[in-house]
Amino acid sequence: MNLKILRVVLPVMFVYAQGYLSEQKIDYFVRLISKANENAMTYQLPKNAYEYYTKDRQQKFGTFDFVVIGAGAGGTVVANRLSEVANWNILVLEAGGYGNDFSDIPNMYFPIQFSHFNWGYNSTPQTTACLGLENHVCLYPRGKGIGGSTLINGLVYSRGHKTDFDKWGEVVGSKRWSYNKVLKYFKKSEDFVYRDYEVPYEPQYHGTGGYLRVENYIYRSPQLNAFLAANQELGLGVVDYNANKLGASASQLNTHNGRRFDGGKAFIHPVLNRPNLKVLTGSYVTRIVINKETKSATGVEFTHDGKYYYVEAKKEVILCAGAFGSPQILMLSGVGPKKHLQDVGIEVIKDLEVGSTLRDNPTFFGLNFGTNYTEPVRPLKDYVLQYLEGVGPLTIPGSNQGVGFYESSYTKGTGIPEIELMFIPANATSNLSQRSFGLTDETYEDVWKYANIPQTFLFYVVDLHSQSVGTVRLKSKNPFEYPLIDSRFLSDPEDRDINTLYEGVQLALKLTQTRPFKAINATLQGGPLRACKHFPYLSKPYWYCALRQLTINLYHPLGTCPMGKDPKKGAVVDAKLRVFGIKNLRVADASVFPFALAGHPNAPTVMVGEQLGDLVKCDHKNDIIAFGFY
Numbered sequence: 001m002n003l004k005i006l007r008v009v010l011p012v013m014f015v016y017a018q019g020y021l022s023e024q025k026i027d028y029f030v031r032l033i034s035k036a037n038e039n040a041m042t043y044q045l046p047k048n049a050y051e052y053y054t055k056d057r058q059q060k061f062g063t064f065d066f067v068v069i070g071a072g073a074g075g076t077v078v079a080n081r082l083s084e085v086a087n088w089n090i091l092v093l094e095a096g097g098y099g100n101d102f103s104d105i106p107n108m109y110f111p112i113q114f115s116h117f118n119w120g121y122n123s124t125p126q127t128t129a130c131l132g133l134e135n136h137v138c139l140y141p142r143g144k145g146i147g148g149s150t151l152i153n154g155l156v157y158s159r160g161h162k163t164d165f166d167k168w169g170e171v172v173g174s175k176r177w178s179y180n181k182v183l184k185y186f187k188k189s190e191d192f193v194y195r196d197y198e199v200p201y202e203p204q205y206h207g208t209g210g211y212l213r214v215e216n217y218i219y220r221s222p223q224l225n226a227f228l229a230a231n232q233e234l235g236l237g238v239v240d241y242n243a244n245k246l247g248a249s250a251s252q253l254n255t256h257n258g259r260r261f262d263g264g265k266a267f268i269h270p271v272l273n274r275p276n277l278k279v280l281t282g283s284y285v286t287r288i289v290i291n292k293e294t295k296s297a298t299g300v301e302f303t304h305d306g307k308y309y310y311v312e313a314k315k316e317v318i319l320c321a322g323a324f325g326s327p328q329i330l331m332l333s334g335v336g337p338k339k340h341l342q343d344v345g346i347e348v349i350k351d352l353e354v355g356s357t358l359r360d361n362p363t364f365f366g367l368n369f370g371t372n373y374t375e376p377v378r379p380l381k382d383y384v385l386q387y388l389e390g391v392g393p394l395t396i397p398g399s400n401q402g403v404g405f406y407e408s409s410y411t412k413g414t415g416i417p418e419i420e421l422m423f424i425p426a427n428a429t430s431n432l433s434q435r436s437f438g439l440t441d442e443t444y445e446d447v448w449k450y451a452n453i454p455q456t457f458l459f460y461v462v463d464l465h466s467q468s469v470g471t472v473r474l475k476s477k478n479p480f481e482y483p484l485i486d487s488r489f490l491s492d493p494e495d496r497d498i499n500t501l502y503e504g505v506q507l508a509l510k511l512t513q514t515r516p517f518k519a520i521n522a523t524l525q526g527g528p529l530r531a532c533k534h535f536p537y538l539s540k541p542y543w544y545c546a547l548r549q550l551t552i553n554l555y556h557p558l559g560t561c562p563m564g565k566d567p568k569k570g571a572v573v574d575a576k577l578r579v580f581g582i583k584n585l586r587v588a589d590a591s592v593f594p595f596a597l598a599g600h601p602n603a604p605t606v607m608v609g610e611q612l613g614d615l616v617k618c619d620h621k622n623d624i625i626a627f628g629f630y
Contacts, residue, residue, distance in 0.1 A: 001192065006169065025388065026381055029101070029105075030381055033105065036430070039114065040111040040435075041432070045114065045120030045476070047482065048480055048481055050280075052480065053480050054304075054309055055307060058310055059309060060311075060330060061310065061311040063312040063389075064090060064314065066091070066313060066315055066316050066317075066616075067316075067318075068400065069288075069319050069321050070094060070319070070320040070322060071079045071147065071264065071319065072148020073147075073148055073150050073602050074320040074588045074605045074612070075092065075320030075321075075588070076146065076263035076264060076266065077263070077588075077609025077610055078609045079279070080267040080613075081612070081617075082616060083276055086625070087625040088623075090367055091278050091280065091301050092278065092280065093300065093302050094145065094146055094281050094283060095144055095280065095284045096146065098264055098281065099145060099264055099464075100546075103151050104260050105260070106255060106258070106394065107397055107399070109152075111391070111435045112267050113432075114436070116172040117143055118143065119142040121142055122137050122139055122481060123139075123140060123486060124137070124486045126487060126489070127136060129489035129491075130552050131548050132439060134448070136578075137551075138286070138438070138487050138552050139552070140485060140487075141555055145282065146268055147326050153600075154398065154404060155199035155260065155397050156251050156252070156400060157242070157600070157605040158403065158599040159599075159604055159607075161598040163179075164598055165594075166178050168563075171220065171563075172564055172565060172594060173334050173575060175441035177271045177611075182607055182611075183205070185611060186603065187205075188207060188610055189207065189210045189607070190212055192208055193208075196216035197396075198220075202240045203242075206242070212254060212261065212266045212267075213255065213256040213607060215255055215449075217255075217396045217401055221399075223373060223425040224250065226516040226520055227404075227517075228250070229516035230511045230512070231248040231511070236586040249401065256395075258391055258394075258395030258465060264604075279589055282304055284304045288299070288317055290318070290582060294583065295349065297584045298584075299312040300313065312445055315582045317584060318616075319587045320609070321589065322557075323358070324472055324560070325556035327402065327472045328472065330572075331474050332479050333349070334347050335349055335350045335352055337351065339357070339533070340473055340474070346475050347468055350579075350582055351579060353572065354560070355471055356570065357469050359468075359558050359595065360466060360487065360553045362463045362490060363463070364460070364501050364505065365437065366529075366546050366547075366549070368457070368458045369457050369458075369459075369516045369524050369550060370451070370456055370525045371426075372524070373455060373538070374426075377454055399425050400424055401423060401424070402425075405464075406418070406419045406504075407419070408500045411494065415585045416481075416598070418500055419463070419503060419507065420461075420598075421460070421507065421508055421511075422460035423457065427454055430453075446529045446530055447526040447529070451525060463501050464596065465597075465598065467496050469488065469491075470486045470487040471484075472560050473486070480617070487553060490551055508568065510546070529546050557590070558601050559591065559595065561587050562594045563575060563593070571585050572587070576615050577611070586615075588609055588611075590604075616618050
C-alpha cells in the first residue's frame with residue numbers, strides 16, 4: 001500500500017475505531033444503569049456488620065504515627081493533610097472500598113442506596129415524625145467507602161451562614177471557629193468552576209485550585225427558571241447562597257464535569273502515591289485501645305480480610321467515622337455515658353455525653369405540583385451520551401437543581417436563614433421513590449403514586465436550625481451490632497421545628513401563586529393524606545398532621561460528639577477536636593458540630609478536616625522534619 005493511500009485510509013480507520021469505542025462505552029453505561037435500577041428493586045440492606053466478623057486471634061499490624069478511622073468527608077481531608085509531612089506515617093482504616101463507574105453517576109442517587117455503598121442504618125420506631133413510613137422507622141442511608149457519604153449524597157455544596165460559625169466560635173470559646181477564620185479553610189479546599197453564567201457568583205467567597213471541585217449543573221429546567229423568577233417577583237432574590245445571602249439559586253454541586261466528585265476522588269486519589277500514606281480498605285474498627293492508667297489512646301483494633309489486628313498509634317488516633325460510627329466506636333472503647341456503658345457491660349474509662357445529642361435537618365417531603373410543562377423523556381442512550389459530555393440529567397442527584405434560603409418568623413429581620421426550600425424539577429421521582437423513603441403503600445398512593453412524573457416538580461422543605469435532639473446508643477457491647485438511632489424529629493417542647501416547617505410549606509405555596517408558576521399552571525397535587533382525613537384539607541391542623549407523617553431526615557445527621565467548653569455541659573471534644581479526658585485522641589467529622597447549621601454538612605465537615613490538619617501540625621511542630629508532599 002503506497003503512502004498516498006495510507007494517508008487517506010488511516011484517518012478513516014481512526015475515526016471508525018473512535019466511533020466503535022464510543023458506542024461500546026455508551027452501551028456499557030446503558031447496561032450498568034439498567035442493571036443498577038433492576039438490582040435496587042430487590043437488594044436487601046444489611047442489618048448489622050457481621051460481614052466483618054472473624055474468630056481469628058489478634059495479631060499486630062504494625063506501628064504508625066497516626067491512625068485515621070474512617071475515610072469520609074472528614075477523614076479523607078485528614079489523611080491528605082497529615083501525609084503532607086514526609087516523616088509522618090499515616091494509616092487510614094476504612095470499611096468500604098473505592099468508588100466506581102456506578103457511584104460516579106450523580107443520578108444513581110436512588111439506586112446507590114441499595115448497594116454495598118450504603119451501611120443501611122435505620123432509626124428506632126418514632127412517635128413524632130416519620131409516621132407515614134413503614135413501622136414509623138426513618139431510613140438513614142450512610143455511605144460506606146473511600147469518601148463516606150460523599151459517595152451517595154445529594155452533592156449540594158452549601159456551607160452554612162456566617163452567623164452559624166460566629167456562634168460556633170462563641171460556644172466553644174475559640175475564634176478559630178468563627179466565620180472570618182473558617183472562610184479561609186473553605187476557600188483552601190475549594191476549586192470553584194464557574195460554568196453557568198446566569199447564576200450569581202461572588203468570587204471573593206470562593207476558592208480556586210483546591211482539591212474539591214464545585215460547579216453548577218448544565219441544563220436548566222424551565223421549571224427551575226420559574227422557581228428563580230418567582231423568588232424575584234416576591235422580592236426574595238436570586239443570589240450566591242454561599243456568600244451569606246438570603247434567596248434562591250441554582251445548586252452548587254460537588255461534581256467534576258458532571259461526575260460525582262466524592263471525598264476519595266478529591267483528597268485521596270491525588271496523593272495515593274505518597275510513600276507515607278497507607279489506605280486499608282475492608283477494615284472494620286471494633287475498638288480504640290485506651291490505657292486506663294494514663295488515659296491515653298495507644299492504638300486501634302480492627303478486622304481485615306478475615307483477620308483480627310491491633311495497630312499501634314505512636315502519636316494520635318483520629319476518629320472520623322461519622323455521626324453514627326464515631327459515637328459507636330467511642331462507646332465501645334469505654335468513652336461515653338457512664339450508666340449506658342454499665343448497662344451494656346462495658347468498662348467506663350471516661351464518662352462523657354457521647355451520642356446524647358443527635359441532630360439533623362428535618363425535611364418535609366410531601367409537596368408536589370403538577371404543571372402544563374412536560375419535560376421530554378429520552379432514551380437512556382441519549383442521557384448517557386450527555387453524561388459523557390458532562391451535562392444532562394444523569395449529572396445531578398435526584399434532579400436537585402435549585403435551593404433557596406429564607407428567614408422564619410423566629411429570625412425575621414436578622415438575615416439568618418431558618419428555612420431551606422430544595423427545588424426538584426420534573427423527572428425526579430422514580431419507581432424507587434417509595435422504597436428509598438420507606439413509605440407505606442397508603443402514604444405513597446396519597447402523595448406520589450399517581451403523579452405525572454414528566455410534569456411534576458417537588459419542594460423539599462428543610463428546617464435548618466432544628467431544636468429537636470435524638471440519641472445514638474449501643475444495642476450491646478458487640479461491635480458488629482448496629483447502634484440504636486432515635487432521631488426524635490419534631491420533638492422539641494416549644495414546637496419551633498414543626499412551626500418552622502409549616503412556615504416553609506406556606507412559603508412554597510406562596511411562590512406557586514406568582515406569575516412565573518401560574519404561567520406553567522403549577523397545581524398542588526397528591527392528598528389529602530388519609531392519615532390526616534379528620535382535619536379540613538390544607539388547614540393548619542391538616543398541615544401539622546401531614547408534617548408528622550412525611551418529615552424525615554435529609555441524611556444530615558450530626559452533633560453526636562459535640563464540641564464545647566465543658567464536658568459537664570455535654571461537650572465531648574474541645575476546640576482543638578481533642579476528646580475530653582483522653583490523650584492522643586481526636587474526632588474530626590460532622591459529629592463534632594455543636595448544633596445544626598443553615599447549610600449541608602459536607603462542606604463544613606471538609607472544613608473540620610482542614611482545621612484538624614493544621615491543629616495537629618501545630619501541636620506536633622517539633623516532630624516535623626520536612627513537608628515533603630503537596
